[in-house]
Amino acid sequence: MSELKIQHILTLAELFTKGARYNFVPITTSSLGKSIRKSQQAASKHLMELEANGYVERLRSGRKVSVRITTKGHAEMIKISSVLKSSLESIPAYLEFKGTISSGMGEGAYYMSMKGYTKQFKTKLGYIPFPGTLNVKLKDKESIEAKRSLDAYDAIMVDGFSDGKRTYGWVKCYPAKVNNIDVALILLERTHHDDSIIELISKANIKKVAKLSTGSKITIRVPVSMKSNRD
């Protein structure tokens, strides 16, 4: 009989809003029922149960009834509220990709070294990437799904260009971390890869700096803004 029942939470919150913490406030079960979108009878039962469990006190003066929340009721609300608050605050704000290093250079290696791209990398990323991209084969569905959801987050957009002979597509860059090393996950407008491959670029040679070789398992973390509008 000690724990606050889930269905009483909103009722108790409504009583707080009505100012019933320190003073007895007059209240009717029908108005309370309306506030919590339940029937008058439900509100009446809630009050009876809250009282039976020591979360509120009631005072009757003839027809009128006043309600006050007890310290126990106050403490219980604080508990619930902080549980919810802390569960919301415990969110790690990044997308995680797990995979293994794929053999060879990525298909983007050649293109990424073109002036039309490197000039933009320099201004937008702050560096010209090591010539050669790192291919990562994603291991699980979760990571492949994470790749799909990247679309919804802000990226650094490197525009496509033309060299007179042909045109080159845009590149979306997502700053990321691999073993605490700064890298960028890149999505190409035109790619031959399927969904299970991603490419990384970095200022230095990632394989060397992170001591990775073909087949190594890696985890990539892409920070995402808390204000995103995914879905």
Place this chain on the structure above:
Amino acid sequence: MSELKIQHILTLAELFTKGARYNFVPITTSSLGKSIRKSQQAASKHLMELEANGYVERLRSGRKVSVRITTKGHAEMIKISSVLKSSLESIPAYLEFKGTISSGMGEGAYYMSMKGYTKQFKTKLGYIPFPGTLNVKLKDKESIEAKRSLDAYDAIMVDGFSDGKRTYGWVKCYPAKVNNIDVALILLERTHHDDSIIELISKANIKKVAKLSTGSKITIRVPVSMKSNRD
């Protein structure tokens, strides 16, 4: 089908704690059931219903299932959490007394002018009260109950003393406001009043300053600490 059901709140909070906001996290319905103190079947149903309403997404890889919270689910949790939080923050932190001015001076008038008390008032309240206390007859049960609950809150304690002939009891002072005028509600160790009478003291003549006369209705507000341990 749009509103988050109350009984799903804790389940969703648990998913947040498990990090399921941005990434799909593998989870079993039985472990989730344990976390929310419900059965495996209940957890399974919660997930199905949360998914049906667009609060979570699920990903199946054979036997394993991963769960991710959608933006809609995130928004709904924020909504609930802030409703609870704001209901807790909306608490007016004072005890309210409603009553009418009682005729004549309070019984404390004479005693309160004694040096043994006035010296303490000067140091503890910061002033020597106007000679004469104001009696207030409380109107309703709520106010009488508020008077009883004063006991639990911090007061300025004016100690009793002896003048050789007899002893005088302590006086508890609660700083308060009447029509925005600073007063103090006093509780006497020895009183002839019943529970429905309270006495007020103030630096100046309250009746004059607040333009009150016998029979006037007044409201007294006594601020209380948020950290109290009433009940």
Place this chain on the structure above:
DNA sequence: ATTACTATCTCACGAGTAC
């Protein structure tokens, strides 16, 4: 007008179990 009783209904939950 109130509150709260009784009866009824719905649905949340857990047991058992199929897959």
Place this chain on the structure above:
DNA sequence: TGTACTCGTGAGATAGTAA
């Protein structure tokens, strides 16, 4: 191991109504 079905039970909600 897993998930999720059916079904029985009872808690929670509402309707009707007494006081």
